[in-house]
Amino acid sequence: MDVPAVVWILTVAGIAGLLAFDFFFHVRRSHVPTLREAANWSALYVGIALLFGAGVWVFGGREPGAEYFAGYVTEKALSVDNLFVFLVIMSSFKVPRADQQKVLLFGIAFSLVARSGFILLGAALINTFAWVFYLFGLILLLTAGHLLKAESEESRSPDNLMVRLARRLLHTSDDYDGDRLFTVRDGKRVMTPMLLVMVAIGGTDILFAFDSIPAIFGLTQNVYLVFTATAFSLLGLRQLYFLIDGLLDRLIYLSYGLAVILGFIGVKLILHALHENNVPFINDGEPVNVAEISTGLSLSVIVLVLLITVVASLTSPKGRARNTVSAARRHAQEYLDVEHDPDVRAKLYDRLLGDEARLKELPGKYRRQIHEEDRLMSLLRRAHEEHARQG
Template identity: 50%
Template sequence: MVGTYVVLAIFFIVDILIIGRRPHVPSTKECVQHIAFFVAAALVFGAVMWFVAGPQPAVEFYSGWLTEYSLSIDNLFVFVIIMSNFAVPANLQRYVLSIGITIALVLRGIFIALGSAIVTRFTWVFFLFGAFLLYTAVNLLRGNGDDEEYHENAVIRGLRKVMPISMHYDGENLRTTIDGKRFFTPMLIVFLAIGTTDVMFAFDSIPAIFGLTKDPFIVFTSNIFALLGLQQLYFLLGKLINELVYLPIGLSAVLAFIGVKLIMEALHGNTLPFINGGQGIESVPEIPTWVSLVVIVLCLGVATIASVVKMRSVAADTGAEDAGVAPGESSTVSAAEVGEELEHDSSATQTHDSSAAKHDSAAARPSRA
């Protein structure tokens, strides 16, 4: 167990504190390679757990990892909106993400420790966890389709009133000097926005994972693997934020399922005196872990596939409209028309290049006093 934590700590340090601090925007190829590596690492870890501890812990890990990973993706969508609203420069976004993900890991570690202590002593807390997840699922479903806009909370609005905050960033600095006066940079507000977002998502993720497993080791490792590679995933999701339109519905279904599962488990092991005289209700069925895994995979898979189909349909309709053809109609163009268009584009490009060359030549001449 100690060796596992050491390896995961090395993964996290390399991913967040070393790779994440490189001041550049990663390419799509780089992002895909990093994400594939950490996904493969999670799959291998689950396979090793299967052979060492048996199928039950492995299935619990895979279920927890998929759930936490999907919730982390939802968290990243909010990060994208925050970065956009606060106009964080591209070369600073990886730094902000490294801080945000580190805060998320610390908060989840605290919540896992508290949650583990609570669920082992007070089984009735599953009623609260289940109700909270159902409430979150309904809110997530209602919020689907709303404008993608970040609204500052009361803490940030209050800080803006009492603290001098500059209009521009100064690298990674939280404070800067302008005309001899000290100001906080917008980076402080961004960190606070990211941190408060992490707190809210921790409240969602921890009850969800305890609805799938009670083992603190599985809970913590699934959360760590869900956080690895999120920086690279962020830069891919920045382009897909308006395309995975059905992901909130899939997440809502997952949270609702886990919420119902938690309430059923609470009823099965009930100790509250006003419910069935403080006795567990044996007639309430227990949902096997493998069923949870199948439901999670189906919900997220269907939501993703439906989003891709929707995205392609919209792209096809948009392309047809741009071509002046009604959606669903053929847009056949003759070879002669294509040749004429290419010839026109070529002559226009030559004219543009010639004008640009003249402009550059004039700009290169030294100005006279």
């Protein structure tokens, strides 16, 4: 599918315009989005992405349309998985709820710029070296294997390489000043932790790109489709974060679903590499006559795996139990250490009471699986004592 320069310009301008609109009309004024607001804007961005895909299907053809939708769905699923890490990072840095929107929007904008560079690099490598398909396929298979391990939860630690570098290189004040990046302390202009969080989010997203870019190149090698599917999967991610925040910990099987999808795409890439082979030590540098996986089959497998994964997660008693424990821990920490606005604290305390009621209803086998239960109970007691003093 050949894309004229004017279409590229209009597409980039449209995406930049959506980011600018998001900033000036939503993020510039710090606030906590309501569930209705997050749902409406999430639906709008998904609708724009689907409408764009329909346009690709009508004007570009069935094959490019299917490639776009396969890439968009895969990148969206990977982006949701990344929200786990963003949540942990912002909890680690104790970012107030109202200021998290600015951090997320910065992360999205930085990610678009960084991934655009990766996309151009990937396209150049593919056009120059056919063996790159083998490399991308191997990366995806290794990533899939890592996601299947129990230890993969460590990848959600706030203490990853990019966060450690940011802490070491950027010296900031101890306290936030709203959502400002700089403030004045003792007559000196200093950075706030907000800048540190943005650097940590942006740097961490670079690590995510090493999985997502090979994945989408496994579904389409058209640079325009790779760019637009990636961009539209990121747009609206801020609103989605606030919409499914309470459900993130329920998606206990998401990593397994992503492992299946990445493994499937990895196999597809290697089959394609064999079909286009020119590596001297494989079949004497001649193409190997192997079957290739069609785009339609790829799209069907991706959608089916994600559907099974989400339904299984949401209906799982273990998922509900883990979500309850995580919510109680997070709400107590936010009440004690993060939020200072009385209205926000009151809402957090009400949520905490609901979390505790659900904790008491958990079956014994799930209560025994609570990680650091004594510490959690101590945290809840401190929250009640703090509320009693304030009340």
